[in-house]
Amino acid sequence: xxxxxxxxxxxxxxxxxxxxxxxxxSIFLAILGVFVITVSLFLSILFIGSILLSFxxxxxxxxxxxxxxxxxxxxxxxxxxxxxxxxxxxSALLAPFLTALGALFGMGQExxxxxxxxxxxxxxxxxxxFARLAAGGMVQFLIIVGPIxxxxxxxxxxxxxxxxxxxxxxxLVATAVAWFLFSSxxxxxxxxxxxxxxxxxxxxxxxxxxxxxxFRAVFSIWITxxxxxxxxxxxxxxxxxxxxxxxxGAAYDLYIVASVLVIGLLLLPVYVLSATRTYLIISDPNxxxxxxxxxxxxx
Amino acid sequence: MNPVSxxxxxxDLEIITDPNTIKVLFDKIRALIVFKYLVNEEMTVKxxxxxxxxxxxxxxxxxxxxxxxxxVQQVRTEKTTTGIVQRYYRATAREYRLGIADMMKSNDGxxxxxxxxxxxxxxxxxxxxxxxxxxxxxxxxxxxxRMFERENQVSSALTITNAEFWNSLSIHQQEDASRLMRDxxxxxDSEYLKLKDKWxxxxxxxxxxx
Numbered sequence: 001x002x003x004x005x006x007x008x009x010x011x012x013x014x015x016x017x018x019x020x021x022x023x024x025x026s027i028f029l030a031i032l033g034v035f036v037i038t039v040s041l042f043l044s045i046l047f048i049g050s051i052l053l054s055f056x057x058x059x060x061x062x063x064x065x066x067x068x069x070x071x072x073x074x075x076x077x078x079x080x081x082x083x084x085x086x087x088x089x090x091s092a093l094l095a096p097f098l099t100a101l102g103a104l105f106g107m108g109q110e111x112x113x114x115x116x117x118x119x120x121x122x123x124x125x126x127x128x129x130f131a132r133l134a135a136g137g138m139v140q141f142l143i144i145v146g147p148i149x150x151x152x153x154x155x156x157x158x159x160x161x162x163x164x165x166x167x168x169x170x171x172l173v174a175t176a177v178a179w180f181l182f183s184s185x186x187x188x189x190x191x192x193x194x195x196x197x198x199x200x201x202x203x204x205x206x207x208x209x210x211x212x213x214x215f216r217a218v219f220s221i222w223i224t225x226x227x228x229x230x231x232x233x234x235x236x237x238x239x240x241x242x243x244x245x246x247x248x249g250a251a252y253d254l255y256i257v258a259s260v261l262v263i264g265l266l267l268l269p270v271y272v273l274s275a276t277r278t279y280l281i282i283s284d285p286n287x288x289x290x291x292x293x294x295x296x297x298x299x
Numbered sequence: 300m301n302p303v304s305x306x307x308x309x310x311d312l313e314i315i316t317d318p319n320t321i322k323v324l325f326d327k328i329r330a331l332i333v334f335k336y337l338v339n340e341e342m343t344v345k346x347x348x349x350x351x352x353x354x355x356x357x358x359x360x361x362x363x364x365x366x367x368x369x370x371v372q373q374v375r376t377e378k379t380t381t382g383i384v385q386r387y388y389r390a391t392a393r394e395y396r397l398g399i400a401d402m403m404k405s406n407d408g409x410x411x412x413x414x415x416x417x418x419x420x421x422x423x424x425x426x427x428x429x430x431x432x433x434x435x436x437x438x439x440x441x442x443x444x445r446m447f448e449r450e451n452q453v454s455s456a457l458t459i460t461n462a463e464f465w466n467s468l469s470i471h472q473q474e475d476a477s478r479l480m481r482d483x484x485x486x487x488d489s490e491y492l493k494l495k496d497k498w499x500x501x502x503x504x505x506x507x508x509x
Contacts, residue, residue, distance in 0.1 A: 015382040106356070114345040114355030115383045121356030128360065197363040280384035284376035287384075 004217035008281070012221065016273035020266075023117045027269045030107055030122035034100045035264075037126060041096035049092070083149035090145065091138040098137020099130055104268070105191040108276030129194065136194045136203055143204075144183045148176045185222040186211040192279035206283075214282040221278050225271040232259040232267075309465065311457035311477055313392035320368040321397065328353065329361050333370055337390040339470060341374050344386070362388055370395070374462075393459065393477060396451055417443055428507045435505075442501055446494040453488045454481050 020027060106125030111117045126133075155164065155172055164172065186208050193203035211218040235246040236256055247255055281287055315321055324330050331351055336342055344362060348355040365371035370391060377385045397413070417440050421431055431439050457480055459465045465473065485491050 011382065018382075106360075110344075110356040110359055112384050113343070113359060113386055114348060115381065116345075116355055118354045118356055121354065121360075124356070124360065195363070197367045277382075277384060280376065280386065281378065284373075284386075287376040287378055290377045290379055290385075 004214055004220070004282070008217070009220045012274050012277045012281075013224070013270075015277065016270045019111050019115075019273055020269045023111065026117045026119045027107070028265065029119035030104070030117075031265060031269070033119060033123050034103055034126055037123065038096040038100040042093065045093060045096065080153055083153055087142060087145060087149060091141045094141055095134040095138060098141065099126060099133040101268075101272075102129065102133030102137060102191040102194060104272045105195045105276055108272040109192065109195050109280070111273060112277045112280055125195070132194050132200060133191065136190050136200045139200055139204060140184075140187045140190055143187060144180060147179055147183070151176055151179075181223070181226060184226065185219050188218060188222050188275055189279050192276050196279075196283075210279070210282055214278075217278050217282050221271075221274045225267060225274070228267055229263055232263060309389065309459040309462050310392035310455060311459055311480065312394045312396060312451070312454040314396055314398040314451040314455050316398035317368070320370065323364055323368050323370070324395075326361070328357075329365055332358070332361055333365060333390050333395070337371055337388060338393055338395075339473075340466060341387040341389045343388070345383075347388075389462075392455075393465075393473065398448070398451060414440070424502070429502055429505050430507060431505050439501060442494065442498050446491070446498050449488070449491045449494055450485065453484050453491055457481065457484055 103122050103126035106129070107117060107122045110121055151172065163169075187204065189207035189210050190200075190203045193206045194200065198206060236259065238244040239246045239252070246252070315324070324333065328351065332347060336347060336350060342350070344355050344359050347362075348358045351358070362371060366373070366388075371388050372391050373386050374389045375387045377387070379385060418436065420443070421436065421439050424431065457477075468476070485495075
């Protein structure tokens with residue numbers, strides 16, 4: 001277990017908040033640029049997907065009908081097939097977003113290694129590392145969501161047409177959430193490793209190894225930000241999936257928009273910087289502390 | 300795999316034979332990073348960015364590319380009081396040479412490039428009164444290629460075992476020390492000596508009497 005102390009945790013969060021504040025304009029422009037490209041790519045994937053699926057389901061009136069056909073395919077499919085379709089379609093549709101997330105880690109490493117940032121560099125990470133970041137993202141998606149799909153298949157096979165009772169349902173949901181948080185945590189250093197030049201398999205192994213040896217470091221950061229994210233999204237999840245009413249009408253819609261903006265524009269950059277700094281620190285066990293930054297002029 | 304290089308030994312000479320590695324160095328910024336800076340000292344992304352006048356993100360991407368082909372390695376990490384985590388990078392060797400023999404065996408443009416380079420070297424000997432006729436050029440190329448290959452093999456086996464001390468030397472001291480050690484290594488290699496002897500005899504046979 002690495003020597004990650006409370007001081008390191010506090011320092012990492014403080015610095016990430018401080019850097020996010022200092023370079024917010026660049027970070028905001030980077031996120032905006034990446035978002036525009038991501039949405040364009042997402043629409044392209046939908047477009048291509050709708051053309052391919054139109055051979056099976058007939059011509060679509062609207063590009064977004066591709067979701068309807070996926071829904072239709074899920075309805076017709078067996079449990080095993082449904083999980084397969086969800087994993088396949090989910091990973092393909094999420095690829096541009098996962099790449100965007102990965103590209104932000106390029107920005108994170110730039111900030112944490114040099115103390116400066118330029119918005120256009122994020123777009124260059126996105127362009128140059130697209131294939132590797134997208135593939136890395138899909139691997140993470142499959143590792144995280146795959147076992148949850150397996151749990152669903154096993155539960156569907158065991159219970160058949162019956163609904164599980166509330167305690168069994170709670171256990172199933174709790175297991176899925178615990179796996180989601182745990183697996184996302186151990187894979188949280190895959191993107192920093194890819195940015196560091198590693199292959200997808202090496203990045204996955206490296207992330208797991210680093211987490212195994214520095215569990216406190218990785219999970220203190222991951223749990224902090226996932227908890228904050230869940231805190232914001234919790235009321236929405238409860239309102240959507242239970243009888244609980246948190247807000248109604250326009251106030252609810254406004255809360256959803258505000259939560260997404262806070263997560264995307266504030267929590268995400270601070271998390272990316274924190275995870276990157278943690279990665280840079282724990283990836284070299286012989287790291288030294290020095291009094292001041294060495295620059296070319298001072299050496 | 301830990302990004303901090305497992306081996307902190309720096310090679311005196313590395314022969315680049317992989318066409319992909321050569322292509323990576325065709326980029327002017329990458330060549331500058333390696334040949335002007337990182338063969339001489341350990342530097343951070345910030346220091347390199349300041350030195351070559353590029354932004355750190357750009358330099359970081361070049362470093363990542365250079366690391367991926369094994370030309371650059373991360374040697375240490377420092378956590379500064381400003382919170383920045385500085386990684387120091389260094390070239391994996393003090394000097395790099397293109398592996399002429401491997402390039403000659405390749406099937407792409409590298410072969411033509413290597414052949415042209417060797418031919419131009421031979422043509423340059425004219426300045427010293429050595430005129431090799433067209434009919435004997437193939438033979439000259441063959442001897443030269445084998446001699447360079449052996450020289451590269453012998454030189455690249457030399458390792459800088461004390462990198463810290465090496466870094467404390469001036470560039471001239473580094474070059475002199477390297478030259479002396481290569482001379483010693485070459486003088487002790489019988490295969491190289493045979494090839495050199497053959498080359499000398501070949502050249503002398505075409506030396507015009509002044």
